[in-house]
Amino acid sequence: MEAATKPKLRVATTSLAGCFGCHMSFLDIDERLFDLVKLVEFDRSPLTDIKHCGPCDIGIIEGGLCNAENVHVLREFRANCKTLIAIGACAVNGGLPAQRNHLSLASILEEVYHAQHGLVDGFIPNDPELPLPLDKVHPIHEVVKVDYFIPGCPPSGDAIWKVLTDLLAGREPELGHGLIHYD
Amino acid sequence: MSQNNNQPASFELDGKTIPFQAGQTIIQAAMAAGVYIPHLCFNPEFKPHGSCKLCTVKANGRQTASCTQQAQAGMVVESDTKELNDERRALLQMLFVEGNHFCPSCEKSGNCQLQATAYEMDMMSPHFDHFFPDRPVDASHAEYLLDFNRCILCSLCVRASRDVDGKNVFALSGRGIKTHLIVNARSGHLADTDFSGADKAAQVCPVGVILKKRVGFAVPIGERSFDQQPISATPHPMKQEG
Numbered sequence: 001m002e003a004a005t006k007p008k009l010r011v012a013t014t015s016l017a018g019c020f021g022c023h024m025s026f027l028d029i030d031e032r033l034f035d036l037v038k039l040v041e042f043d044r045s046p047l048t049d050i051k052h053c054g055p056c057d058i059g060i061i062e063g064g065l066c067n068a069e070n071v072h073v074l075r076e077f078r079a080n081c082k083t084l085i086a087i088g089a090c091a092v093n094g095g096l097p098a099q100r101n102h103l104s105l106a107s108i109l110e111e112v113y114h115a116q117h118g119l120v121d122g123f124i125p126n127d128p129e130l131p132l133p134l135d136k137v138h139p140i141h142e143v144v145k146v147d148y149f150i151p152g153c154p155p156s157g158d159a160i161w162k163v164l165t166d167l168l169a170g171r172e173p174e175l176g177h178g179l180i181h182y183d
Numbered sequence: 184m185s186q187n188n189n190q191p192a193s194f195e196l197d198g199k200t201i202p203f204q205a206g207q208t209i210i211q212a213a214m215a216a217g218v219y220i221p222h223l224c225f226n227p228e229f230k231p232h233g234s235c236k237l238c239t240v241k242a243n244g245r246q247t248a249s250c251t252q253q254a255q256a257g258m259v260v261e262s263d264t265k266e267l268n269d270e271r272r273a274l275l276q277m278l279f280v281e282g283n284h285f286c287p288s289c290e291k292s293g294n295c296q297l298q299a300t301a302y303e304m305d306m307m308s309p310h311f312d313h314f315f316p317d318r319p320v321d322a323s324h325a326e327y328l329l330d331f332n333r334c335i336l337c338s339l340c341v342r343a344s345r346d347v348d349g350k351n352v353f354a355l356s357g358r359g360i361k362t363h364l365i366v367n368a369r370s371g372h373l374a375d376t377d378f379s380g381a382d383k384a385a386q387v388c389p390v391g392v393i394l395k396k397r398v399g400f401a402v403p404i405g406e407r408s409f410d411q412q413p414i415s416a417t418p419h420p421m422k423q424e425g
């Protein structure tokens with residue numbers, strides 16, 4: 001057994017204003033996941049269903065910030081993770097959700113819940129359980145310090161693997177041509 | 184500085200000897216020798232504009248735009264250094280946050296010089312806070328659309344329309360951070376100009392502003408020019424799809 005080997009690094013992941021595409025791309029590392037779980041164990045993540053992030057070595061954030069809850073989760077990750085990684089276009093620059101930024105929030109809510117065809121009696125949801133939307137969508141580096149970025153929509157499994165293996169080996173992560181993509 | 188008349192004049196670029204002809208700029212001579220210096224507003228077919236500063240090098244220890252600085256015999260030029268590339272990356276990051284560059288939905292992605300130059304400079308994040316400006320698209324023309332969200336104010340369309348097409352369809356207006364591209368029509372709309380798809384101005388935009396309608400994604404993302412090879416390996420990166 002590997003009982004005497006180094007303690008495993010703890011990794012947490014989450015999706016904020018994202019589509020889970022980056023998490024799907026992470027799963028695209030396929031059988032390399034078996035190598036990965038020899039080196040790391042997961043804390044809060046859609047893979048574990050743990051609800052709050054505890055002390056971790058690496059936090060991986062998919063998605064930008066479009067509501068108040070996103071900001072709370074991001075701060076929880078930053079407070080608990082030694083190294084924080086932004087993964088994917090939405091975390092890095094706001095991505096698709098940020099395409100609403102040139103519209104007023106009021107006009108968007110109006111359009112989505114009132115004005116559109118078939119919504120005559122619609123109302124804007126105001127249950128206190130619902131996190132309040134932010135006026136604008138922001139990439140995560142505008143709110144907390146981010147240590148590393150993996151751009152791409154989504155980044156390829158190979159790009160994610162490269163950054164993770166660089167970090168696990170104590171190297172400065174580097175992507176280079178073919179792995180660095182913004183699309 | 185005496186030159187042997189049988190030998191072409193030359194200067195040194197990152198330790199490499201680059202021959203040049205009288206009147207050539209540093210970037211022209213470097214390009215002719217197959218050496219890449221990052222650039223955005225320079226296009227070998229046009230007079231230099233000297234505005235983006237991506238091509239900044241150190242010539243004899245002083246920073247200068249290599250697209251406007253004439254080559255001189257014996258000059259010692261540095262370009263591919265950490266210091267200059269760090270500054271180039273910062274310029275690129277500013278260009279990204281000043282506009283709206285959502286590459287996944289941009290028809291130019293993979294053929295875009297801004298994006299490819301950012302890849303070349305290992306730009307992993309925009310670093311600065313985004314402006315998220317509001318710049319409506321001009322879709323008035325039957326065949327072409329203008330997505331101002333991606334304009335980097337390189338003035339290539341201005342130069343092409345004025346100097347090659349003889350039409351003056353485009354101009355840069357305003358100053359400093361307020362500089363923006365305008366269309367010379369009373370309405371401000373492309374449809375109300377004599378712009379045509381046969382114009383040189385329709386071919387020169389290094390980013391995804393001036394786009395032909397109805398040719399979207401003829402070549403899939405991932406198979407486009409700078410997906411195949413980095414911009415530094417592309418001798419003349421002026422490439423327009425569609």
Ligand code: SF4
Pocket residue numbers: 182283284285286289290291292293295296297298333390391392
């Ligand atoms: S113009 Fe270039 S950098 Fe801007 S969105 Fe399009 S591909 Fe991306």
Ligand code: SF4
Pocket residue numbers: 333334335336337338339340341364387388389390392393
């Ligand atoms: S539209 Fe394109 S060619 Fe014209 S100034 Fe803007 S970036 Fe340059």
Ligand code: FES
Pocket residue numbers: 221222223224225232233234235236237238239248249250251
């Ligand atoms: S390429 Fe020289 S200043 Fe833009």
